[in-house]
C-alpha cells in the first residue's frame with residue numbers, strides 16, 4: 624500500500640539521542656516500504672541546509688519544511704522567509720520542547736502569521752511537559768484559526784496527553800494529528816472515527832523509529848482497508864496538496 628511519511632528528520636542528533644540519518648538510507652527505506660514522499664526537516668534549527676541538500680538530491684521524494692526557533696526573533700523569521708521564498712520549502716517545523724518555549728507563547732505568533740501569509744502548514748512536536756502539551760498547542764491553534772497545525776506525535780507516550788490531543792483536535796478543526804512515537808494503535812482509529820477521517824496521518828520520525836514499527840500501529844489499529852489507506856496515504860496527499 625502506498626504511503627506518505629508526514630514526519631522525518633535528516634541529520635545528526637548526537638547528544639542524549641545518539642542517532643543520525645542520511646538521505647540515501649531514508650530513500651532506500653522509502654523504496655522498500657512504498658513511501659512515495661516524506662515530509663522532511665533537519666535535526667535542529669541550525670541545520671536546515673541538510674534538508675535543502677536532501678531536497679535538491681531527491682526533489683520528487685521530499686516535502687521540505689524549515690525548522691525554526693521562535694525565540695530567535697528576527698533571525699527566526701529571516702530564516703523562515705529565506706527557505707520558503709528562495710529554496711521552495713513548503714512548511715514549518717517547531718519543537719517547543721527542544722527550544723524551551725511554551726507552544727502558545729507570543730513569540731510564536733510571527734511564525735504563525737507567516738504560515739498564514741504563505742498558506743503553508745505548521746508541524747509542532749507534542750507530548751512533553753511543560754512546553755509541548757496538547758492544551759497549549761490548542762491555545763495557539765485557537766489564536767490562528769486559518770493556520771493548519773499538525774500535532775506531531777498526537778500526545779506522544781502519555782495516555783492522558785494522547786486523550787487530550789484527540790479532545791483538542793475535536794474542538795479546533797485546524798488541528799491535525801500525526802501518530803509517530805504514539806504507542807496506542809487504537810487511538811489512531813479513535814481519531815479517525817471521532818476527530819475526522821481526514822485529520823489523522825501516518826509518520827515515522829526517522830531516525831527515532833523504524834518504518835515497520837510505525838506501520839504496524841496503523842495496520843493493527845482496527846481500521847478497515849479504506850481507513851488504513853486514508854491514514855497511510857490519502858489524507859496526507861490532500862493535506863499537503865500534492
Ligand SMILES: [Zn+2]
Pocket residue numbers: 630632828
Ligand atoms: Zn521528530
